[in-house]
Amino acid sequence: MxxxxxxxxxxxxxxxxxAQAIAALNQVDVFFLMDKGEAKQAMIALRRDICTRFIRPDRRYRFAEARSPDWSRDAGEYGTVIDGLNRDKQAVFEQLIGAELQDGQCAGILVWGDPALYDSTIRIIDSIASSGRHAIDYEVIPGISSLQALTARHRTTLNRIxxxxxxxxxxxxxxxxxxxxxxxxxxxxxADQAFARLAGADLDIFWGAYIGTPDEILVAGRLADVADEITRKRAAARAAHGWIMDSYLLRRRDRD
Structure with missing residues (x-):
């Protein structure tokens, strides 16, 4: 197994x-890394740094990298495109499991944020396990999501009472x-900054990019007042880094 x-x-x-994630890191023999291109090498570097920082010096482990499948948001209906992307990712993971992981060994997949929030890794690994092509067992270790990190950095809550x-x-x-x-x-x-279409509504926005990293950017305020500022900062950051990972919370201003 x-x-x-x-x-x-x-x-x-x-x-x-x-603490649970640190304990899990120290059980892994090989980490599967998906290379998403030169622009996102910082995300690979962070994963390697986490391993260096939290895995015991006497623990032996290695990395197995594979190229993440290419895809385009404009290649067709979004759901169909994502289904195809996940099938391609599953084929990559199956190749890694077959070639890089021996019976009795443990592989680690390091998921940005929390695996249960807008990530397909759980579904992909479950599909592999259900197929019977590989004898595998798997466990999910939760993480601090972008949702939690964003609200904490803005010192606000996700919802009101x-x-x-x-x-x-x-x-x-x-x-x-x-x-x-x-x-x-x-x-x-x-990717298309949908918040701008709501700029006429009476909303507050709490926006952040690269949350938790040295490149972190935070903007908060009445949407009508800060929408243009967010658009400018987002464009400048994407141009500087070649990629951007951002999220935001919108909230009605009619507080009572």
């Missing part, structure tokens, strides 16, 4: 690593507008 640990490593700051909150994507926010009955909306994966 081969064992796989899906480990949430938090949203960018090594200090977000939990007795008020509903929705977690969604920029794509869905752009298509459907403000969700019915929501008081607060946490938005991830917003």
């Amino acid at each position: 081969k064992r796989i640990l899906i480990i949430g490593i938090g949203a960018g700051n090594p200090d977000y690593i939990t 007795g008020r509903p909150v929705e977690i969604t994507t920029g794509r869905r926010l752009a298509a459907g507008g403000w969700p019915a009955d929501a008081d607060s909306v946490f938005v991830m994966l917003d």
Whole structure:
């Protein structure tokens, strides 16, 4: 039997690593790393740094890297594109399991943030286990998500007492507008800055990019007042780094 640990490593700051995650890191024989290109080498470097920092000096481990499948948001209907991407990722993970992991050994997959929040690793590994092509068992170790890190850095809460909150994507926010009955909306994966379409609404925004890293950027305020500032800072950061990972919380201002 081969064992796989899906480990949430938090949203960018090594200090977000939990005691449970540290214990898991110290059980791993080989870490599977997905290379997403030169622009995102900082994310690979952070994973390596976490291992160096938290794995005992007497513990032997290694890395097995594979190229993450290419994909495009504009290649077709979004759900179909993501399904295809996950099938391609599954093929890569199956190759790594077959070639890099021996019976009785443990592999680690280090997931940014929390594995349960907008990440497909759990579904992919579960599909591999269910297929019967590999004899594997797996465990999920939760991590500090971008949702938790963002609200902590802005010293606010995800929701107000007795008020509903929705977690969604920029794509869905752009298509459907403000969700019915929501008081607060946490938005991830917003390449097109859907918040700008709501600038006329009476909302506060708590925005952040590269949360927990030395490149962290935070902006908060009335959406109508800071939307342009966020757009400028987001564009400048993306140009400087070649990629951006940001999220934001929108909240109605009609407080009572």
